[in-house]
Amino acid sequence: MSIRASIGAAVAAAFLAGTPVSAQSKLNVVTSTEDLASIAREVGGDKVAVVALAKGYQDPHFVDAKPSFILTMNRADLYIAVGRELEIGWLPPLVNSSRNAKIQPGARGYLDASLTVHILEIPTGQITRAMGDVHPLGNPHYWLEPGNGRLIAQAVRNKLSEISPADNALFARRYDDFDRRLAAAEKRWDAAMAPYKGTKLVTYHRSWPNFMDRFGLQVIGYVEPKPGIPPSPSHTLDLIEEMKRGGIKLIVVEPYFSLKTPQAIANQIPGGKVLVLAPSVGGVKEVADYIQLFEYNVKLLAGALKQVTGK
Amino acid sequence: MQARRFSTGMCAVLIFAAALFGPVTTVSAQTADVQALRQEIEQLRKEFEAVRQQYGQRLSALEARLGGAAAPAAAAPATREAGQPATAEVPPGALAAGGPTGSLPIYATASAASKIFNPDIGMIGNFISATGESRGGSESIAPIPFATLQESEASFQAIVDPYARADFFLAIGEEGIEVEEGYVSFPTLPGGLFVKAGKFRANIGRLNAFHNHTLPWIDRPLVMYNLLGGSPLDPDTGIKDAGVSVSRLIPAGKVFLEATGEVFRGDSGTVFKSSRRSDVSTIGRLRAYADFTEEANIEIGGSYARGHNDLGSGFFTQLYGTDVALRWRPLSRAIYRSMAARTELFWSRREEIAAPQSAFGGYASLDYQVQRRWFVGGRYDWTERATNAAIRDRGSSAVLTFWPSEFTQLRSQYRRTRYGDDGRMANELLFQALFTIGAHGAHPF
Numbered sequence: 125m126s127i128r129a130s131i132g133a134a135v136a137a138a139f140l141a142g143t144p145v146s147a148q149s150k151l152n153v154v155t156s157t158e159d160l161a162s163i164a165r166e167v168g169g170d171k172v173a174v175v176a177l178a179k180g181y182q183d184p185h186f187v188d189a190k191p192s193f194i195l196t197m198n199r200a201d202l203y204i205a206v207g208r209e210l211e212i213g214w215l216p217p218l219v220n221s222s223r224n225a226k227i228q229p230g231a232r233g234y235l236d237a238s239l240t241v242h243i244l245e246i247p248t249g250q251i252t253r254a255m256g257d258v259h260p261l262g263n264p265h266y267w268l269e270p271g272n273g274r275l276i277a278q279a280v281r282n283k284l285s286e287i288s289p290a291d292n293a294l295f296a297r298r299y300d301d302f303d304r305r306l307a308a309a310e311k312r313w314d315a316a317m318a319p320y321k322g323t324k325l326v327t328y329h330r331s332w333p334n335f336m337d338r339f340g341l342q343v344i345g346y347v348e349p350k351p352g353i354p355p356s357p358s359h360t361l362d363l364i365e366e367m368k369r370g371g372i373k374l375i376v377v378e379p380y381f382s383l384k385t386p387q388a389i390a391n392q393i394p395g396g397k398v399l400v401l402a403p404s405v406g407g408v409k410e411v412a413d414y415i416q417l418f419e420y421n422v423k424l425l426a427g428a429l430k431q432v433t434g435k
Numbered sequence: 436m437q438a439r440r441f442s443t444g445m446c447a448v449l450i451f452a453a454a455l456f457g458p459v460t461t462v463s464a465q466t467a468d469v470q471a472l473r474q475e476i477e478q479l480r481k482e483f484e485a486v487r488q489q490y491g492q493r494l495s496a497l498e499a500r501l502g503g504a505a506a507p508a509a510a511a512p513a514t515r516e517a518g519q520p521a522t523a524e525v526p527p528g529a530l531a532a533g534g535p536t537g538s539l540p541i542y543a544t545a546s547a548a549s550k551i552f553n554p555d556i557g558m559i560g561n562f563i564s565a566t567g568e569s570r571g572g573s574e575s576i577a578p579i580p581f582a583t584l585q586e587s588e589a590s591f592q593a594i595v596d597p598y599a600r601a602d603f604f605l606a607i608g609e610e611g612i613e614v615e616e617g618y619v620s621f622p623t624l625p626g627g628l629f630v631k632a633g634k635f636r637a638n639i640g641r642l643n644a645f646h647n648h649t650l651p652w653i654d655r656p657l658v659m660y661n662l663l664g665g666s667p668l669d670p671d672t673g674i675k676d677a678g679v680s681v682s683r684l685i686p687a688g689k690v691f692l693e694a695t696g697e698v699f700r701g702d703s704g705t706v707f708k709s710s711r712r713s714d715v716s717t718i719g720r721l722r723a724y725a726d727f728t729e730e731a732n733i734e735i736g737g738s739y740a741r742g743h744n745d746l747g748s749g750f751f752t753q754l755y756g757t758d759v760a761l762r763w764r765p766l767s768r769a770i771y772r773s774m775a776a777r778t779e780l781f782w783s784r785r786e787e788i789a790a791p792q793s794a795f796g797g798y799a800s801l802d803y804q805v806q807r808r809w810f811v812g813g814r815y816d817w818t819e820r821a822t823n824a825a826i827r828d829r830g831s832s833a834v835l836t837f838w839p840s841e842f843t844q845l846r847s848q849y850r851r852t853r854y855g856d857d858g859r860m861a862n863e864l865l866f867q868a869l870f871t872i873g874a875h876g877a878h879p880f
Contacts, residue, residue, distance in 0.1 A: 179729065181767040188764060189880045190732060191691040191724040198627070198684060213841075213878045220600065223684060225623035230597060253872075257841055282479065292475055353840060354807050380767055382807075 151288055154200040154227075156211050157184055158405040159267045160237055160276065162414040164204060166302040167280045171291050177218075180406025183380040185257075185352070189214040197222035200233065202287060204280065207238030210264035235283045238264065241272040244333045256350025268403065269334035270310050273414055277302055309415050313422045314339070320429040325374040326367060326389075328381045331403050335421070344372060347386055355385040364392045373432040376425070378403045399428045554593035554601075555874035559648050561586050562870075567850075567863035579654075579865060584609060585670050588648060590874065598623055604646065606671060615646070615671065629682045637674040637703075638682075638695045638720045639663070639738040640779045641758040647671055649879040651775070651802045651836075653848045653867045657816040657828050658796035662754065662783045664706025664821075674740065676703045676716065691724040699742070706752055706821070707742030716742025734760040750786040752821070773804040783821045794819035802834075810836040816852075826855040844869040 150173045155161040161176035168174065175196055178187045184206065197203065197218055205211060219227060219234075226233035238261075246262035266272045281299040285292035321340035328347040336343050345366055349359035367373070373395045375386045383398060390396030401421045402411045411420045429435070565579035579585070591603040599619050606615035618633025636644045642656070643663060647670065659672045678699030685692040701709030701716040709715070720738040727733065738756040743749075757780050764773040780797035796818025804810050816830035830852040837845045846867040853860050 179766050183770055186770050186878070188762075188769075189877065190726065191693070191722075191734070191880075192689070192726050192732070195684070195689075195691050209875070212875050217877045217880075220620070220622050221629060223622065223624075223627040223629050225625075228597075228623055229594070231623075253840075253842055278482070282482075285475075285479075293471065296475070380769065382768075382771060 151201045151284065152199050153202045153204065154197055155204040156206045156215065157267075159273075159414060159417065160204045160206065160280075162405045162412075162417075163273060163277050163302075164202075164280050164284075166414065167277055167295055167299050168284055169294065169298050171288065171294060172284070176406075178404075180402065180404035180411065181379050181408070183378070184210055184404070185213065187211070187214045189218050193218050194221055194223075197227060198224050200224060200227050202233045202235060202283060203227040204235045204237055204283075206264055206267070207236035208243065208261040208264035208266070209259050232287065235279060237276045237279055238262075238266060240279045241266050241275045242269070242334070244337065245330070256348070257352030259351075263330060263333050265331040265403065266334050268332060268417075269338045270306055270313070270418060271338070272334060274303060274306060306415060309418065313418055316422050316426045317341075317429075319435045320426065320433060323374075323429055323433060324370055324372045325376060326363065326372060327376040328378055328386060331378055332376060332401075339422075339425075344370060347375065347377070347381075347389070360385060360389060364389055367393050367396070373397055374399060374428055376401050379407050395432060397428055397432055399424060401425065552593070554591040554603075557590045557592075557871060557873035557876055559588045559590075560584065560868075560870045561588070561648055562868045563653060564866040565863055567861070579670075579863075586647060588615065588646060590876070592874070595619065616675065627683045631680040632678075634677040635675065635680065637676065637697055637699065637718050637740070638680065639674055639718050639740050639754065640756045640781065641734070641736060641760060641777065642779060643673040645879065648869050651800065651810075651812050652814060652832060652834055653846055653865045654832075654850065656779075656798035656800075656814065656818075657830050657852070658779070658781055658798055658818040661818045661820045661828065662706075662781045662794060662796050664704030669704065672704065674699075674703045674706060674718070676700055676707070678715075687723075689725065691722075693722045695720045695722070701742050703742070705745065706754075708745040709743060710748050714743040714748050716740065730765050731761070731763045734758075734762075744785055746787065750788075752783065752785040754784075755782040756780065771804070771807050773802075775802045776800070785821050787822075792822060792824050794821050794824040808838045810834075810838075812836070820855070828855050829853045841875075842871045 150171060151168065153161075153164045153168065153172045153174045155164060155174065155176045157178050158176040158180040161174045164172060164174045177193050177196065178184045200222070203219070205215060219229065224233075225231060228234060229236075243262035243266055245259075247258060247260060251258055251260055267276065277299055281295045284295045288295075317339040322342065324342045324344045325336075326345045326347065327336075327343050330346060330348075330351055332343060345363050347355050347360075347363065349356050367389070373390075373393060375390055375396070375398050377383060377386050377398055377400050379400050379402065383400070386398045390398045401424060402408045402417060405411055405414055405417050407417075408420065411417050561584070562582070563579055563585045564582045566581070585608065587607045589603075589605040589607060591605075592601070594600045599621050601617075601619045603617045604615040605617075606613045614634055616633070616635045618631050618635045620629065620631045622629060624630055636646075638644055640663075642650065642659065647655070654670070655672050663673050676699035678697055680695060680697040682693055682695035685694055695718075697718040697720075699707075699716045699718070701707050701714045703716070707716045718738065718740045720736060722734065722736040724734045725732060736756075736758045738754070738758075740754040740756075742752060744752040759778050761776045762774070776799075778797065778799040781795070783792075783794045783796075785792045785794070796816075798814055798816045798818075800812060800814035802810060802812035812834040814830075814832045814834070816828070816832075818828055820826045820828070830850060832848050832850045834846065834848045839845065844867075846869070848865045848867070850863045850865060851860070852863075
């Protein structure tokens with residue numbers, strides 16, 4: 125009797141409350157980053173309620189898998205992930221404990237945004253962790269290229285239409301509108317960056333290959349000796365030498381890294397400059413959406429390049 | 436008899452759950468203009484065709500580049516995700532019948548290597564070294580020799596099918612292999628339930644469910660040895676047993692509230708002993724979590740466990756536990772700074788032949804990240820012994836941790852323990868090297 129009573133007590137605790145109700149007219153969309161959230165808002169309009177888990181000023185590789193995220197994901201109709209193992213340290217346990225069948229990998233409500241975009245730095249041949257924390261599936265910072273933003277938006281449009289077919293005309297219209305605005309802005313950005321094609325620079329982490337490729341800039345080195353490995357004195361000295369030799373003056377840093385080493389490097393180089401760019405929407409206050417992300421970065425980068433190149 | 440009734444009940448629950456797995460057909464109301472819909476489908480189809488062609492070309496280019504070289508093992512699970520599966524068009528008319536549109540993936544391609552479905556495999560080595568002495572006495576709790584590869588953990592993890600995933604953790608010690616955990620879990624059950632079955636670390640308190648390599652110290656707190664049934668020879672102490680765990684979220688606004696109920700066989704270290712099939716042990720836990728700000732949060736838990744002890748079926752041991760954790764991590768500097776304060780308290784009531792023993796114990800700890808790779812911490816232990824509450828062991832530790840990378844960790848811990856039985860004092864300096872190869876595991880929270 126007492127056994128059954130105690131089993132009952134233990135198990136009853138798990139069933140005490142009623143089923144959570146998610147009766148809402150809007151689709152609940154949860155995304156890993158604010159960039160994906162912004163694109164989902166562009167396409168979904170007022171038919172979607174979008175929440176991003178990682179903030180734009182946070183290193184997306186290292187996000188705490190907080191239980192409050194489980195609550196958010198529990199109510200999601202669609203989860204949009206960056207993919208390419210960017211979130212490998214935190215997303216799998218969250219999805220697994222979300223108690224939400226809709227957003228399990230392979231389910232209709234799980235979208236890996238990286239599957240239809242242009243990915244750079246996919247390693248070929250043997251890779252080992254002697255290379256640092258390499259991403260075996262290619263560079264996951266692909267959203268930093270407007271063309272990829274367009275491809276993400278297409279994937280989001282298709283996914284939203286699949287989940288909510290009644291609104292597909294709206295999603296298509298909103299996508300077309302986003303596409304038009306993005307294309308117009310791209311012309312401006314290309315024009316602003318055109319004078320600096322071929323300019324060499326240094327970045328902290330490998331966050332910018334898509335961005336720099338797009339605007340014809342050449343990244344010749346990184347403040348990190350290897351991805352995910354903090355700066356070392358010998359690597360820093362080598363980098364200073366290389367920058368001096370090549371006449372390279374600009375170091376681009378993500379807002380979540382310490383400015384100490386980049387600043388120390390810049391101080392060793394005549395005319396050296398450290399520039400903090402926003403790798404994501406929300407990375408700085410001014411950047412509230414995907415188009416503003418480039419607006420901000422292009423403006424700052426063009427200004428800094430003008431200063432260091434004198435063009 | 437009780438056992439049979441219990442297992443019949445379990446079967447009923449499982450059958451009920453299985454019934455709920457059944458296919459669900461959704462019939463969406465097709466009110467939209469048919470003509471517009473047709474155009475939309477046509478457009479989607481064209482786009483998809485274009486994407487497919489583009490990917491086909493890119494894929495063949497990639498295959499050509501790779502040549503005949505075998506893909507590295509690490510990239511094997513990757514291919515599944517990165518590669519676009521082959522697709523087939525859904526026949527026209529499916530939409531009207533409530534079926535899918537566009538293309539569906541084909542999974543059974545001739546080229547699919549069976550390797551693709553291998554689980555994620557990881558191996559964590561745990562090398563420990565100790566120096567120091569235990570004055571005036573013999574053994575300490577969990578004695579560590581000068582050097583030992585105390586326990587290496589092999590992990591095998593994969594999704595089983597659309598309904599389940601499986602996790603295996605094998606603890607490989609110097610003397611043999613033990614299944615530390617091995618369970619199947621069902622994350623897609625209806626009703627917001629999460630069910631786990633197999634052998635696993637019980638959800639009692641906060642630390643009990645943690646694996647050794649994810650702890651902020653080299654050893655486990657004394658209370659886990661004294662009250663949670665650790666054998667002094669088992670470094671991986673705590674309640675772990677074979678059984679079933681059911682948990683669900685309880686709606687509570689912005690507060691994360693989770694209730695867990697677990698039923699085990701009833702054998703776990705020195706705390707629970709099952710001498711009959713019906714001598715099961717049960718555990719219940721309620722866990723609440725809330726964000727103060729985006730940088731700081733609190734987690735509070737209450738646990739209860741009940742099982743039979745080594746004196747026989749008529750003797751119960753009950754455990755009551757409470758735990759609190761405060762965490763702080765500034766998001767924009769998340770990789771450089773963090774702080775975690777934890778405390779756990781346990782009360783044990785163990786029925787004995789003469790009179791029940793009521794023992795109490797706990798620990799409190801603080802960990803602070805001073806730099807990207809450096810952490811300092813401290814822990815205070817205070818605990819009575821389950822079988823003789825008059826004996827109180829106390830300990831304090833200071834810990835320094837260095838992370839060369841995400842995959843290695845070097846740690847040293849100074850541990851001072853005062854044993855209650857003979858006033859012995861042990862002063863020890865412990866060193867640990869943790870190293871991970873294979874799958875990139877999730878960071879513990």
